[in-house]
Amino acid sequence: MMANLFSIFEPSSSIFNFSLNWLSTLLGLLFLPYLYWASPSRWSLCWSDMMFTLHKEFKALLTVSCVGSTMFFVSLFSLILYNNFLGLLPYVFTSSSHMVMTLALSLPLWVTLMVKGWINHTQHMFAHLVPQGTPPVLMPFMVLIETISNIIRPGTLAVRLAANMIAGHLLLTLLGNTGPTMTSSIVLSILIFSQILLLTLESAVAIIQSYVFAVLSTLYTSEIN
Template sequence: MMTNLFSAFDPATSIKMSMNWFSSFLGFIIIPLSFWFLPNRVNVMINNIIYKLHLEFKLLLGESSKGMTLMGITLFMFILMNNMMGLLPYIFTSSSHLTFTITLALPLWLSIMLFGWINHTKHMLAHLVPVGTPNLLMPFMVLIETISNFIRPGSLAVRLTANMIAGHLLMSLLGNSSIQYSGYIYLIIIIQMLLMMFEMAVAVIQAYVFSVLSTLYTSEV
């Protein structure tokens, strides 16, 4: 029984073995599709998405894109799979939990920062002061750039979590109001269908934004 509106995002269960996070591994069922002798339509669609993403990330990374596009493509597909799984009934949305998103964002940002400061120290120091900054504003710009670098993993994690929670909460509120306003049930169903289409678009956009921003942070190093 739901104690409050946010109970749907609680990963704890009453049974001993929690199966809420199991939806994160359901995407592995599409991996054998790549080993088919003749590719089916799902495999062709996935390959087209991967190719388009490869071109997009290669353009963002520039000359330093050797193998790094694979990171962005993997992030996009993994987050998209979890976002789409969360739209199905009775499946826990793992991407709406902060532990899931911060686990993706923090190690990625930390590895990029460590690689940059160890191998390109001068470039990282020069990046703290934008070109054309007046001498009087240089200390403030260093402080602002340092703070902006430190909040990047938090902004990545909170952005994905907040967007996934917002849509699910709105659908929950409409579902609860359908009991009280049964006379407008057809209107509520139409609104729910439109909101479901909007949530599917948000799932794709948030996966794309997360992977693109991670790629941009990598290209700065």
């Protein structure tokens, strides 16, 4: 039962050992040209306002102005958001629920920030290992704690996003598999209503986790400047 339950996250269709399910990650790109060649609609205006709001918020979080950095984090937010929402559609592979994708987003970003920080701001990176006001006796322990917390950052970013997407999809699948076995119409109505509520919750989680991933990435970037 557990193997069948988790099989919804396994890529199944492939050609020449290349999984076609991962192509669902690129489906979000199909929505972007519509914003440029079509006449403005409520959806496009709403999306533009949201992107502009995120741009201003990320710019405020960055302590030092970096040209184009806010657009990178806005694009990162859009990519994760599209994949989270596409995963809620039936028979669409949820790529953001896999550590392969989430680590591919967080690990290169973290490595780039660490290389830039230790090369250009070496003293600042050393000072960041010891919080201000730490007693001399506790300094070695604080250095160890800060080093470990810094190393596990890409892992926490990746695990947070993947775990939240997996948890909701497992609940949706588990409740959906019990539907055909229901004989009582009252219980079936309660099940359908709970599925609708859970789907609404998952839609909110898709937005929140995209925002959290982008904001934490922005905060990690601001620490090295």
